[in-house]
Amino acid sequence: MNTTEKNNDEMTLGAVHDDDVLLEIKNLVVHYELEGETVEAVNGVDLTLRKGQTLGLVGETGAGKTSTALSVLNLVQSPPGKIKSGTISVCGQDVLKMTPKQLEKVRGKNVSMIFQDPMTALNPVMTVGAQIAESIKYHEGLSAEESVNKAAEMLKLVGIPRERAVEYPHQFSGGMKQRVVIAIALACSPQVLLADEPTSALDVTIQAQVLDMMRDLKEKMGMALLMVTHDLGVVAKICDSVAVMYAGKIVEYGTLNEVFNTPLHPYTEGLFDSLPNIKNRNVKLKPIPGLMPDPTKLPPGCAFEPRCRYATSECKEVCRKHTFGGSHTVLCTRYDDPEFHIELKRRDRQWQRD
Amino acid sequence: MIRYVVRRILWLIPVIIAVSFIVFLLMELAPGTVVDAIQSDDMTTEQREELRRQYNLDKPMIYRYGLYMLNFAQGDLGVSQVSKLDVWDVFMTRLPNTLILSFSSLIIGSAVSIPLGIFAARRAGKLADNAVTIFSLTGMSMPIFWLGLLLLLMFSYKLGLFPGGGNREGIRSIVLPAICGSLGMIANTARQTRSNMLEVLNADFLRTARAKGVPEKVVIRKHALGNAWIPILTTIGIGLAAQLAGSVVIESVFAWPGIGRLAVEAVTQRDVTLVTGVVIMTSILYVLVQLIVDLLYAFADPRIKAQYIKYAKRRKRVV
Numbered sequence: 001m002n003t004t005e006k007n008n009d010e011m012t013l014g015a016v017h018d019d020d021v022l023l024e025i026k027n028l029v030v031h032y033e034l035e036g037e038t039v040e041a042v043n044g045v046d047l048t049l050r051k052g053q054t055l056g057l058v059g060e061t062g063a064g065k066t067s068t069a070l071s072v073l074n075l076v077q078s079p080p081g082k083i084k085s086g087t088i089s090v091c092g093q094d095v096l097k098m099t100p101k102q103l104e105k106v107r108g109k110n111v112s113m114i115f116q117d118p119m120t121a122l123n124p125v126m127t128v129g130a131q132i133a134e135s136i137k138y139h140e141g142l143s144a145e146e147s148v149n150k151a152a153e154m155l156k157l158v159g160i161p162r163e164r165a166v167e168y169p170h171q172f173s174g175g176m177k178q179r180v181v182i183a184i185a186l187a188c189s190p191q192v193l194l195a196d197e198p199t200s201a202l203d204v205t206i207q208a209q210v211l212d213m214m215r216d217l218k219e220k221m222g223m224a225l226l227m228v229t230h231d232l233g234v235v236a237k238i239c240d241s242v243a244v245m246y247a248g249k250i251v252e253y254g255t256l257n258e259v260f261n262t263p264l265h266p267y268t269e270g271l272f273d274s275l276p277n278i279k280n281r282n283v284k285l286k287p288i289p290g291l292m293p294d295p296t297k298l299p300p301g302c303a304f305e306p307r308c309r310y311a312t313s314e315c316k317e318v319c320r321k322h323t324f325g326g327s328h329t330v331l332c333t334r335y336d337d338p339e340f341h342i343e344l345k346r347r348d349r350q351w352q353r354d
Numbered sequence: 355m356i357r358y359v360v361r362r363i364l365w366l367i368p369v370i371i372a373v374s375f376i377v378f379l380l381m382e383l384a385p386g387t388v389v390d391a392i393q394s395d396d397m398t399t400e401q402r403e404e405l406r407r408q409y410n411l412d413k414p415m416i417y418r419y420g421l422y423m424l425n426f427a428q429g430d431l432g433v434s435q436v437s438k439l440d441v442w443d444v445f446m447t448r449l450p451n452t453l454i455l456s457f458s459s460l461i462i463g464s465a466v467s468i469p470l471g472i473f474a475a476r477r478a479g480k481l482a483d484n485a486v487t488i489f490s491l492t493g494m495s496m497p498i499f500w501l502g503l504l505l506l507l508m509f510s511y512k513l514g515l516f517p518g519g520g521n522r523e524g525i526r527s528i529v530l531p532a533i534c535g536s537l538g539m540i541a542n543t544a545r546q547t548r549s550n551m552l553e554v555l556n557a558d559f560l561r562t563a564r565a566k567g568v569p570e571k572v573v574i575r576k577h578a579l580g581n582a583w584i585p586i587l588t589t590i591g592i593g594l595a596a597q598l599a600g601s602v603v604i605e606s607v608f609a610w611p612g613i614g615r616l617a618v619e620a621v622t623q624r625d626v627t628l629v630t631g632v633v634i635m636t637s638i639l640y641v642l643v644q645l646i647v648d649l650l651y652a653f654a655d656p657r658i659k660a661q662y663i664k665y666a667k668r669r670k671r672v673v
């Protein structure tokens with residue numbers, strides 16, 4: 001009941017600035033400056049997240065997904081990390097221009113993050129209850145006792161008995177730790193939730209449970225969700241739009257239907273081709289050949305060119321963006337040719353939500 | 355938990371047996387006996403023989419050792435062979451001096467080294483960090499007695515700020531020995547604090563804390579130090595134990611009337627009962643300090659506490 005009241009408040013607040021845009025990332029560039037070399041982790045990412053929207057950010061390991069999400073909290077490890085350029089506005093405020101004090105107010109309150117590895121994300125010498133209560137204490141000005149109470153409520157919300165609030169992380173299983181991490185992120189009902197592979201550390205059954213739970217909570221709280229994952233099944237299950245990331249760039253963006261039914265980028269095609277087909281096991285898997293380029297030595301043109309079967313010599317030099325049907329964008333020069341299309345045959349795959 | 359403590363204390367028995375045996379053996383191998391220390395020039399050979407018999411020096415060492423342990427088993431540390439005073443009483447009158455000095459060193463040492471270590475960790479790789487590392491390495495490789503002599507030369511003989519030894523001038527007389535004792539510890543503890551802090555400062559859970567909007571000050575004090583101080587505590591415990599062990603050197607240099615100096619005096623007089631008594635008592639202290647540190651450690655870290663309490667609590671929850 002408390003949360004619905006709060007959400008109504010936020011709705012009126014949200015209406016003050018433009019539309020329902022809660023998160024807007026523009027031209028984000030993040031580099032890790034190591035001794036003698038620079039890891040170009042994120043190279044000009046644009047993303048927009050509206051109220052109630054769930055955006056899946058997919059890409060293979062090292063694509064820069066976590067770096068992008070961390071930038072939203074202005075929490076890129078520094079040194080060596082550095083946000084070279086770009087603007088990130090959360091609920092209309094630019095987090096990259098904030099003072100530490102202002103940032104503390106936004107983190108956990110307007111935007112929070114579920115971290116990738118639940119095993120190390122929790123403080124081993126604090127009870128889980130205290131760890132959840134902490135953000136409540138700082139953001140909602142509740143007394144210590146009320147915060148602890150609300151923390152126990154949060155635990156219950158993620159399916160852990162209240163009584164276990166007094167226990168320490170080492171007394172929890174991996175799946176339960178992940179739930180605690182989720183409870184921490186949700187404690188102050190943030191408007192934007194960044195979920196960094198919230199289920200990759202879990203086994204399949206628990207994975208499904210946690211995803212269902214997150215979807216329910218998201219609907220209950222009406223927040224915008226950025227779901228970072230490399231699992232297309234997860235995307236199909238809970239996202240309504242998809243951004244495919246490769247070597248620090250969004251190579252394809254569109255609604256779930258657009259990207260899953262008519263993928264445009266050769267890399268997206270490769271992603272689908274490398275998935276097993278449940279209906280027809282005789283279809284051979286076609287993993288993408290080669291590896292992602294070394295992020296310290298990115299080519300001037302398209303970073304996918306060395307692995308791309310459609311690549312031409314022009315791809316080595318330039319990489320142009322094309323838009324289809326208003327919102328479906330692809331970063332691929334081959335679409336200069338109006339006749340160009342990728343070969344992916346739409347297989348009757350089940351991308352369904354339950 | 356109690357079983358653990360009892361087990362640790364029982365471990366003292368073999369330690370005491372081994373330590374006292376080694377002391378007896380070394381004293382046997384060393385030239386001279388207690389008779390050389392107490393005899394006067396006008397004694398006849400018969401009188402000397404009589405004295406040797408009194409101290410059982412005509413019997414094999416193992417006999418004297420057995421006799422000593424027999425008394426010890428009944429809680430009797432015996433009397434000093436030279437002064438005839440009760441060893442327990444002598445030890446207890448000297449112990450407070452050593453404790454005062456050790457704890458002063460410990461407090462100075464911790465007060466300097468822990469902030470220094472944190473400071474270095476937060477500036478890892480920068481100039482300030484390197485300066486602290488060099489300081490630590492210098493401190494660690496400096497012999498205590500030499501450092502003590504330098505301090506005395508400088509602040510006592512040259513500048514006359516502090517007394518040249520003893521403990522008769524209250525706080526003024528403790529300054530130099532306490533500083534000298536703390537320096538070795540500062541180096542060690544600062545390095546330990548630095549590496550523990552560094553490890554913790556890169557931990558994922560600090561990022562979680564920051565992502566919650568916890569103010570940076572609290573992140574460092576509560577989350578980082580809350581984890582780092584557990585191993586630091588051990589270092590301090592080892593520091594205290596090392597102070598006890600190192601008291602022999604410092605107390606000799608600064609003529610500080612504690613147990614370290616007592617041991618040295620007893621050795622020069624070949625007073626086997628006194629030496630053995632002091633060594634046994636110091637070993638017991640040493641082991642107790644370690645035990646207390648381990649228990650504190652367990653209470654500070656829930657993961658380790660869980661190992662001691664074992665299943666007791668979990669069982670309760672199921673019911």
Ligand SMILES: Nc1ncnc2c1ncn2[C@@H]1O[C@H](COP(=O)(O)OP(=O)(O)OP(=O)(O)O)[C@@H](O)[C@H]1O
Pocket residue numbers: 032034039040041059060061062063064065066067068077080081116230295
């Ligand atoms: N702290 C760091 N120091 C140096 N390089 C880093 C650091 N963090 C990330 N990187 C580099 O930045 C690039 C992008 O990393 P990022 O963690 O954002 O990838 P990701 O898409 O989240 O991958 P994954 O799916 O494995 O989590 C990688 O090449 C990685 O090696």
Ligand SMILES: [Mg+2]
Pocket residue numbers: 065066067116196
């Ligand atoms: Mg990641």
